[in-house]
Amino acid sequence: MRVLVATQLAGSYSKIAGEIIPRLVSSNIDVMVVSIPPSILPLQWKVGDLCYCVKGKNVKFVFNIRRREDLQAITAFHPDAVLNIYEPTMLVLKDILFAASTLKDTAVREGAPFIGYFTLDHYPLRGRGQAQILDDLFDFVIPVTSYEGRLARERLSRCKVVEPVPYGVDHAVYNPSxxxxxxxxxxxxxxxxxxxxxxxxxxxxxxxxxxxxxxxxxxxxxxxxxxxxxxxxxxxxxxxxxxxxxxxxxxxxxxxxxxxxxxxxxxxxxxxxxxxxxxxxxxxxxxxxxxxxxxxxxxxxxxxxxxxxxxxxxxxxxxxxxxxxxxxxxxxxxxxxxxxxxxxxxxxxxxxxxxxxxxxxxxxxxxxKRYSWDESTAKIIKILESVAGRR
Structure with missing residues (x-):
């Protein structure tokens, strides 16, 4: 399976993507990463949040979707699914929405589902026009909590809301000692x-x-x-x-x-x-x-x-x-x-x-101890496998 992951290169969402991507690769999934928002200075992120997490992994990077060669690389990748992991409130910004819509066009051509995995608190769902953007853009949304899943089902009509997948923690790193x-x-x-x-x-x-x-x-x-x-x-x-x-x-x-x-x-x-x-x-x-x-x-x-x-x-x-x-x-x-x-x-x-x-x-x-990135990623993979090729 080939998965195109659209994510931020810095901040909390890049950290979340940085936990998930290596586990996708370890599960024999071919991954390409595209920057949202587009980055014109990819070298500055070489030691950054996302690149730190995926260094040494077989991951392809596309930093600027506005460049013709980068867009061609995405098209040549032929993704089976597009997984979006970024702050959804950014979609009210014209440049961000354009980049996401460009990725959605690629997904439509490939018959790949366009999937969002992010928190859906009150603002993205109740903000002026934001729920409509999410509903129009995404085919599936993976909420992080059951509460937000219920809220999303109330607000979204076209976009399908699947079972929640919570974030995790790496206990080998985060521990009392x-x-x-x-x-x-x-x-x-x-x-x-x-x-x-x-x-x-x-x-x-x-x-x-x-x-x-x-x-x-x-x-x-x-x-x-x-x-x-x-x-x-x-x-x-x-x-x-x-x-x-x-x-x-x-x-x-x-x-x-x-x-x-x-x-x-x-x-x-x-x-x-x-x-x-x-x-x-x-x-x-x-x-x-x-x-x-x-x-x-x-x-x-x-x-x-x-x-x-x-x-x-x-x-x-x-x-x-x-x-x-x-x-x-x-x-x-x-x-x-x-x-x-x-x-x-x-x-x-x-x-x-x-x-x-x-x-x-x-x-x-x-x-x-109830939360693990291994378990959360396994759930995401199961969702990807179940919806790949469905829109």
Whole structure:
């Protein structure tokens, strides 16, 4: 079977694709990767998220679908299926939609199904016109949770919604002792403060300002806290967010936040996470929160926003922050905001009650064991085999 995988070259979706693609290749599936959005500088990604994950594998790359020779290479590949793994909200951008539509034309000519595998939270399905784009473009969608699968079936009419396939975790990399394999991990482990980590972007919908407020309030409660921020950045960059100093000053956190910038491979990231004490995110919207699952595999308790998808994935293995309200994005998306006071109480409880902290650590490890990239990829392969040649 020949599978064309369209994905981003950096960010969380490239990491997901980077877990799936080598496993497809190991299952004797011929894979070609095409960049969405098109990249005019392929060399800058040679040590990046996706290329790091698939190096040494027999994978063909197409970086710029606008180039005639790249488009000819895709046509000559004769895919049996096209698997799209990228942020679906990008499809509202004209250039991205054009690239995806070009791939869809290739799929139609080859009789190959056009399949999406991504989170389908409220925004892609309820955003103005976005559900229609998904319905028109994709033949099949693989949701990540049952909740999003039900939501997709309500919103999509032509596109078929198959059974959900959750994301996974590589337990050989993400585990409680990962910190010992890295100088960075060993150094952070020696810090005797209560280390609260967040891994992700600094996008407004992640509500980083509220994260700073919570850590600041925990410090004012007398907890010797240290915030650890691993902010996702493009490969080769290490820029500090412009508003960091303001957030530190307002919340009296000068000298209490450790920033880890630049790109880390999985082993370095696992070392960083496993050296901390608790994972905290107050994001206003999440489809799965893979970073929290990786933190659980490292044995960390996780404190999360109270969102239906996360309740499904994490069950009673996580602590959920009470909703403080919702706000409307203006584009059809409703977002949850979390209570600062409740988040503070949960972090203080984890710090002060060692028995409760150990219980949540055990729950985290047990929940993480339910998820595996090997199992998830096997499910995706079964779906690909069942729909290949069907549209």
């Amino acid at each position: 990962a910190w010992s394999a890295s100088p960075m991990g060993r150094k952070l482990k020696e810090v005797r403060e209560f280390k609260v980590i967040y891994v992700g972007t600094g996008s407004p919908y992640k509500d980083p300002g509220r994260w700073y407020r919570v850590v600041g309030e925990v410090a004012r409660r007398g907890v010797p806290v240290r915030g650890v921020l691993k902010l996702s950045t493009a490969v080769g960059t290490s820029s500090m967010p412009a508003d960091v100093s303001v957030l530190e000053d307002v919340n009296q956190l000068a000298g209490k936040i450790e920033y880890v910038l630049g790109w880390l491979d999985d082993r370095e990231l696992a070392a960083l996470v496993s050296a901390c004490d608790v994972f905290l995110t107050l994001s206003t919207a999440e489809g799965f929160c893979l970073a929290a699952l990786e933190a659980q595999a490292c044995g960390l308790p996780v404190v999360l926003p109270d969102i239906p998808q996360l309740r499904e994935v994490y069950g009673d293995s996580a602590l959920y922050v009470k909703r403080e309200g919702t706000w409307y994005s203006g584009l059809g998306g409703f977002y949850v905001t979390s209570s600062v006071e409740d988040a503070v109480e949960k972090l203080v409880l984890l710090y002060e009650d060692a028995g409760f902290r150990k219980e949540m650590q055990a729950r985290s490890l047990a929940n993480a």
